[in-house]
Amino acid sequence: MISRLINTVSRRLTGGSETHLFGIRSNLLERFSRILKRDRKAQVGLSIVAVVSLIAIFAPVIAPYDPMSQNFPVMQPPTFTGAHPLGTDSFGRDLLSRVVFGARLSLAVGLSAVAFGTLIGVPMGLYAGYYGGWVDDLLMRMVDTMWAFPALLIAILAVAIHGQSIWVPIFAIGFALIDDFARITRGEVLSIREEEYTLAAESIGMGKFKIMFEEILPNAVAPILVQYTVSTARAILTEATLSFLGIGVKITTPTWGSLLRQGRGFIQQAWWISIIPGLIIMITVLGINLFGDALRDAFDVKESGGT
Amino acid sequence: MAEPLLEVENLRTHFDTEDGRVQAVDGISFSVEHGEIFGVVGESGSGKSVTARSIMQLIESPPGVINADAIRFKGEDLLEKSPPEIREIRGGEISMIFQDPMTSLNPVMTVGEQIAEVARHHLDTSESSGFWSEMKRKYVTGASHESESWRRAIELMDMVGLPDPEQRAHEYPHQLSGGMRQRVMIAQALAGDPSLIVADEPTTALDVSVEAQILHELLELRDEFDVSVVLITHDLGVIHETCDRLAVMYAGELMEKGKTGDVFEDPKHPYTQALMKSIPQITDDREWLDVIPGSVPDLVDKPAGCPFRERCEYAFEGCTEPLVEYDVGEKHTAACHLHSDEVNKELTDRPAAPESHEGPSEQV
Numbered sequence: 001m002i003s004r005l006i007n008t009v010s011r012r013l014t015g016g017s018e019t020h021l022f023g024i025r026s027n028l029l030e031r032f033s034r035i036l037k038r039d040r041k042a043q044v045g046l047s048i049v050a051v052v053s054l055i056a057i058f059a060p061v062i063a064p065y066d067p068m069s070q071n072f073p074v075m076q077p078p079t080f081t082g083a084h085p086l087g088t089d090s091f092g093r094d095l096l097s098r099v100v101f102g103a104r105l106s107l108a109v110g111l112s113a114v115a116f117g118t119l120i121g122v123p124m125g126l127y128a129g130y131y132g133g134w135v136d137d138l139l140m141r142m143v144d145t146m147w148a149f150p151a152l153l154i155a156i157l158a159v160a161i162h163g164q165s166i167w168v169p170i171f172a173i174g175f176a177l178i179d180d181f182a183r184i185t186r187g188e189v190l191s192i193r194e195e196e197y198t199l200a201a202e203s204i205g206m207g208k209f210k211i212m213f214e215e216i217l218p219n220a221v222a223p224i225l226v227q228y229t230v231s232t233a234r235a236i237l238t239e240a241t242l243s244f245l246g247i248g249v250k251i252t253t254p255t256w257g258s259l260l261r262q263g264r265g266f267i268q269q270a271w272w273i274s275i276i277p278g279l280i281i282m283i284t285v286l287g288i289n290l291f292g293d294a295l296r297d298a299f300d301v302k303e304s305g306g307t
Numbered sequence: 308m309a310e311p312l313l314e315v316e317n318l319r320t321h322f323d324t325e326d327g328r329v330q331a332v333d334g335i336s337f338s339v340e341h342g343e344i345f346g347v348v349g350e351s352g353s354g355k356s357v358t359a360r361s362i363m364q365l366i367e368s369p370p371g372v373i374n375a376d377a378i379r380f381k382g383e384d385l386l387e388k389s390p391p392e393i394r395e396i397r398g399g400e401i402s403m404i405f406q407d408p409m410t411s412l413n414p415v416m417t418v419g420e421q422i423a424e425v426a427r428h429h430l431d432t433s434e435s436s437g438f439w440s441e442m443k444r445k446y447v448t449g450a451s452h453e454s455e456s457w458r459r460a461i462e463l464m465d466m467v468g469l470p471d472p473e474q475r476a477h478e479y480p481h482q483l484s485g486g487m488r489q490r491v492m493i494a495q496a497l498a499g500d501p502s503l504i505v506a507d508e509p510t511t512a513l514d515v516s517v518e519a520q521i522l523h524e525l526l527e528l529r530d531e532f533d534v535s536v537v538l539i540t541h542d543l544g545v546i547h548e549t550c551d552r553l554a555v556m557y558a559g560e561l562m563e564k565g566k567t568g569d570v571f572e573d574p575k576h577p578y579t580q581a582l583m584k585s586i587p588q589i590t591d592d593r594e595w596l597d598v599i600p601g602s603v604p605d606l607v608d609k610p611a612g613c614p615f616r617e618r619c620e621y622a623f624e625g626c627t628e629p630l631v632e633y634d635v636g637e638k639h640t641a642a643c644h645l646h647s648d649e650v651n652k653e654l655t656d657r658p659a660a661p662e663s664h665e666g667p668s669e670q671v
Contacts, residue, residue, distance in 0.1 A: 196410040200492075203363055203405075204398035204425045204499065214441055218415045 032298040042294030048287025056104040063097035067254050075270045089259075089273045090266050098254045099280060105255040106281075109169050110235040114228055116174025118181050122224060125185025126212050130193055140186070143179040151176035151238050152247075159247045169239045169248040176238070177231050184227050188220035222299035229292035233285040240281050256281050311338035312535050313362070313401075313503055316376040320354075320361045323370045327607040331357040333559035336632075339503065344529060344536045346550030346567070348543060348582075352603055354559040355539045356406075359505045362537070363403055364393055380503070399429035402496040406508040408488035412480040418491045419476025420450045422460035422498050429499030432456045463494040466531070468524055486517035493524065497532060505537045510545060522549050543586055547571060552638075555579050558604055558614035560630060565639030575641035578615045613643065621645055 036042050055062055064083075065072075070092045078087040078095070086095040121143075128139040155172035162168060192198065193216060201215045236256075242248035243257025244264070251258055256277045263274025320332040332354040339345045349355050360366050361373045364385065378385045380401065388396065397403075402425075405411040413421060427436040432455040434440070444450050450457060457476070464472035467490040480488055489509060496504050506525070510518040526549060529536055538550055546553050547567060554564035555578065563576040574580045584597040601618040613619070616626035625644040633646035644650060 196405055196407060197413045199365060200403070200405055200411045200495075201413070202365055202397070203403040204495065205394040205396070205428055207394060210438060210441065213438070214445055215413055218445060219413070221415075 032294065035294050035297050039294060039297070041290045042297070045287050045290025045292075045294055048283060049291045052103055052107065052284050052287065055100055056107045059100050059104045063094075063100040065094040065097045067093065067097040067101040068252070069093065075266065075273075077270070078272050078276070086276055087270070087272045089262060090270065095259075095273065095276060098259055099256070099277060102254045102256045102259055102277065103280075103284075105166070105249070105253060106236050106239060106257070106284075109166065109173075109239045109249075109255060110232045113170045113173035113235040113239070114177060114231045116170060117177030117231065118224070118228060120174075121178040121181025122185045122217075124178070125182040125187075126189055126217060126220075128182065129186040129189025130208065130212050130216065136186075139182070143182045146175065147179045149176065152242070152245075155242050155247045164248070164250045166249050166253065169242050172242065173235045173238050177235065180227060180231060181224065184223055185220055188223055189216055192216050192219050226292055226296045226299060229288060229295055233288035233292070236281065236288075237285055310382055312341050312343075312381065313339040313537070314377065314379040315358075315362065316379070318358065318361055318373070318375040318378065320357050320366060320371060320373050323372070324607070329606045330609050331559055331606060332361060333609065335554075335556070335559075335561045337554050337561065337564060339535050339537055341502075342529065342533055342535055343552065344526070344538055344550045346546040346553035347537065347539045347556055348541065348546050348553060349556035350541060350603060352558075352606070353556040355541075355556055356507050357559075358556070359403065359507045359537065359539050362505060363397060363401060365397075365403075395429075398425055398499040398501065400499075400501050401503045401505060402499060402501040404489075404492050404496050404504060404506040404509045407512045408485055408492050409480075409512065411492060412488060414480055416445075417450070417477055417479055418483065418488075419457060419460045419464070422463055422476075422491065422495050423450060423454070423456035425495055425498035426456040426459045430456075430459070432459075459498065460494070463497055464491070467491075467494045467497070467528065468520075469494070485513050486521065489513060489517075489521055490524065493521075493528070497528065497534075500532075501534060503535045503537065505539070507539045508541070509538070511540070511542070518545070519548075525549065543582065555582070558609070559606060560614055561632070561642060562615065563639075563641045563643075565636065569636055569639050573636070575635040575639065575646065576643045577619045577621050577645070579641075581618075623650075625650065 036046065072084060072088045072092045072094060074088060074092045075090055076084055076088040079085060084094050084096065086099065089095055089098070124139050124143065128136040128143075151172050154175050155168060158168045158172050189212075198211055198215055201211045206215070239248060239255060240257030240260060243255050244261045246261060249255050249258055251261070259277035260274050260281075263270065263272075263277070266273055315338070316336050317334050318332055318336070319330065319334050322329045322331060335354075335358065337345070337347075347355050347358060357366070357371075361375075362378060362385070364373065366373055373386070375386060380396070385393070385396065412418065416424075424436075424441075426432060427434050434451075434454055434456055461472045461476050464476060469475050469487060469490050475483070475487070480491070483491065489512075492509075496506075509525070510521050513521060522545060525536060525538075528534070538545070540546060550567050552565065553567050553570055555562045555570070555576065557578050562578045563570060563574065570579065571583070574583055578599075581597070581599045585599065587596055599618055604614050604617060610627075611629050612627035613622075613630055616622040619626070623644075625647070628644060630642045631644070631647070632640040632642045635641045635646055
């Protein structure tokens, strides 16, 4: 069913045979739907990602209450039906509403943190790989240095400077992801720049800058996109860690990590306040990783015999 | 006669490697006239491709260094041009066709788009070829199929003999056969309306029947677009079929150059003669083909003198002198000391001058 849907969408999007979906060849969506058809893991992954994304997008519609209102009985256990299916927290807030809004924030933080890492890491990798020589050395030593800083340390630094806000985890996690993207992009570029078509591009009068972004980058999109997916899962986890430790968002902001943190003190009286957000983080991260794997398969041209 | 389109004077390209300096091209000079197909033939490693890339200045530096007295194109020295000027010339004035059509096209772009791109760069289309508009085309909207450049691409694909250009333009390189891809390469090379095409072994990766078609196409396009072609190949047959004049390269040096007919009928350089002898003839009753004994000399720290002397059956002590090109006929030169005046004088006593081989006039 899902694969048929994707097929229709891909045909709609591409108007037949040709696409320039991020410079990726047209049959990507077709191939993805083929993988979906036979691969149970991919189905599970895509379903989880789709459901969580929908929840995040439609949070105000789905959430039964305002996530901030404290008008309900305190620490009601989950009943899975009725007024508060997931119970309430220690301040009498509806946990379901908080988890739903948490999806929105956690995903947003995760995606933007990775976007930050990509926007800086990919151009770095492109320059390093294409120019080589001292440019490569300089950029990659910078990346090595960044690698030595864990996200946690950067977050503590950012909190000290900026105070708690949603930008702190985005910056801290994004910064820690730069090196991944720089390395992956560089590795791809190193092999692509030896291909004759980059020389051919030079022979038609394109400059280095244009060759990097117009000829080489489209060929490196696939692994970068896969890395993006996997990194998003990691970013969501890291965000939860940061919030749990209290160096992420403000305690009142309902990301999944801060929900966990709020339940920490009540784990013996009210397990659900921390266990439920924890489970949801786990499921989401698992789903994204499965999705990423399926995406990797879809991109893996060697397996399906094309070039 | 008007000045030649391209004049290469004393081109020397070397690469500095860990083992020493590799003198890939060692002082060659030639010129290409308007509307001419000029062949450069030689063994692997003789510096043909490096010559081609030196003209386009596509040698990666370091390790490569291009030196020349001049590389004059339409009377202007390319070596004195700034990088932006060179980029204008590449594709717009001189374009290049590469050996392997499998790897010279970008796999993630449709072939139509790859041709249209060149047109946008070099012709006056109404479309912007600025960085951001190109980025938008590649990553967001895709190429417009109504645009001038796209129409030009389809027109060119039609001219180089691709069937169904309207459909084919939407396809990716992996959907086309080798011959079709090479036609796309030719269309791409023509898209900027150049006056010179440097074709670096354009048919080596293709099978013989396709090779014949592509060469035929090149000949036709030469007349249609009024371009000159520098055709680089290791295949004497290809040269014989297509070229007006040719130059024979060996170990980075020009051994002989002249009109195709003259050189084939009466090769003056021992190397050329040996090459001709090693071509199999359809009328042959030889059991073994003639081969040239020995192998190409090491180009690292190459000694002065004729590079062929170790393998040459006419070698004498004068061969260690630096090479000079001797006129041996009308527009026909050979870089062999056997043709120097002194040697000729001496040889009038002895009749052992290099016998002109009975040139193979027919090709396999």
